Amino acid sequence: MTAQPASADSWSRTFYWGVATAGFQSEGTAPDSNWSRYVARTSGVDPYGNAVDFRHRYAEDIRLARQMGVTTFRFSVEWARVEPRPGVWDETELAYYDDVVAHIRDAGMTPMITLSHWVYPGWVADQGGFAAPKTVDDFVAFAGAVVRRYHGLGVLWVTFNEPVAFLTEELRIGALDPLQIPQWQSDVVQAHRRVYDLVHASDPAAKVTSNQAFYSGFNPLTDLVIMDRIKDKVDFVGLDYYYGLSLDNLTAVNGISGDTWKIKLQPEGIYYALRYYAARYPGLPLYVVENGMPTDNGKPRDDGYTREAALRDSIFWLQRAKADGMNVIGYNYWSITDNYEWGSYRPRFGLYTVDALTDPSLTRRPTGGVAAYRQVTGDGGVPSGYRLVQAPADCSLVDFPSSCLTPANPNGPLAPLN
Structure with missing residues (x-):
């Protein structure tokens, strides 16, 4: 592996507690892009409307995040917004992102900026998207303009959000x-x-980094697509973990239809995902860039599992991973508010719920996850002696065969995350 920069071992925080959002999914006032075109031409998807209007309510959302005690705020700079035509930069929109960054820093938080969260300008779509070699130069020019704008501010950078998922969505x-x-x-x-x-x-x-989606049971294959080809060009492993797999839980099949709220969660899988990456890319710090729980339009889940229980159980397994020697440096909850889940407002992941289709005021209403996360960030995790709400599955297939043959010990010690 190529040596990392001399500064790669220096971090501005001992642990990054974060929340996340993304441009097209939350901003509203969508510019011309591959995704705004798709929504406009496709029947059977929810109308985009104004999403949850992060474009004009970012100050409120950043304030809500800070009140939960988080230290990191992830968002994306939308290429389609700041460069609506080749080589033409929209100074008003650049100033908007300047103010987002300023609000995050004024709140004492670290900005985590995603440069590509599956969306690119319409003019890039016209030239073939990322299947056109010219797009590489165009993307690097866009990234360079953004990076130079915010250099020296302690930003954590994400180049491509979940590149394998990006591929499948394309x-x-x-x-x-x-x-x-x-x-x-x-x-x-x-x-x-x-x-x-x-x-x-x-x-x-x-x-x-480029955060990688964790496909339980399949990452030894999916990591061949992108991650193995960039492993010498990342400063930390960013991973997104949502759904598990086990002999007694095959509900992840509901993800194919988009009915993600029907998937039985396996929070212990976050431990196995971290253990998998610690072994595959030794020496690189590990950051859970996304983790969360979907509900069906904000209704209680049929299995009775609550957002606050899922959050605490997941943090428990992060603490177990840390205690077992894994270099876990951060955790982001997806997401700060509900948003547009790529064609539908029905899956609700937000710590603050928003009825985008029925509430013109787009009021942010706290779920039980808000108070739970505030306590977790204040305490550096869940307390010693915490009792899991959901017990580990039998014979996990998250990282088979390791996760089945050498399961994590739920009775082991917990390490604080601070």
Whole structure:
């Protein structure tokens, strides 16, 4: 593995407690992009409307995050918003992001900025998206403009959000032909590697990753697509864990239909995901960039599992991972508010729920997860002696065979996350 920058072992916080959001999913006033075009031409999806209007309510959302005691706020700078035409920069929208960053820093939080959260300008779509080699240069130019704007501010950078999921979504919405997959893969890898070098040339102390979706049971294959090709160009492993798999839980199949609220959660799987990455990429710190729980339009789940219980159980397993020697440096809850889940407002992940389709005021209403997260961040985790609400599954397949043959010990020690 290529040596990391000399500053790679320096971190501005001992642990990053965070919340997350993303541009197209939350901002509203959507500019021309691959996704705004898809929604406009597709029947059977929820109308985008104004999402939850983060574009005009970011100060409120950042304040709500700070009140929970979090120290990190993840958002994306939307390429389609700041460069609506090739080489044309919208200074008003750049100033908007300047103010977002300023609010985050004034609240004492670290900005985590995603450069590509599955959305790119319409003019990039016209030239073939990331299946067109020219897009690599265009993306690097966009990234360079953003990175130079915020260098030296302690930003944590994410180049591509869940690149394998990005690939599958591009195929699903018809933005990519299957025959173009090799070119797309090559271009995304090259774009990440060039942006990594660009970030460190501009800001040597910065930290960069591309957060990887954890597909329980399949990551030894999915990591071959992107992560193995960029492992020498990341400062930490960013991972997103949501759903588990076990001999007594095959409900993850509901994800195919989008009925994610029907999936029985396995919070212990976050331990196995961390253990898997600690072994696959030794020496790299581990950051859970996304983790959360969906409900069906904000209704209680049929299994009775609450957001606050799922949150505490997940943090318990992070503390077990830390106690077992895994270098866990951060955790982001997805998401600060409900948002547009790629065609539907029905799955609700927010700590604050928002009825985007029925409430013109877009009022942020706290779920039970808000008070739970505030307590967790204040205490550095759950207390010693915490009793899991949901017991571990029998024979986990999250990282088979390891997760089944050498299961995590739920009675082991807990390490504080602070």
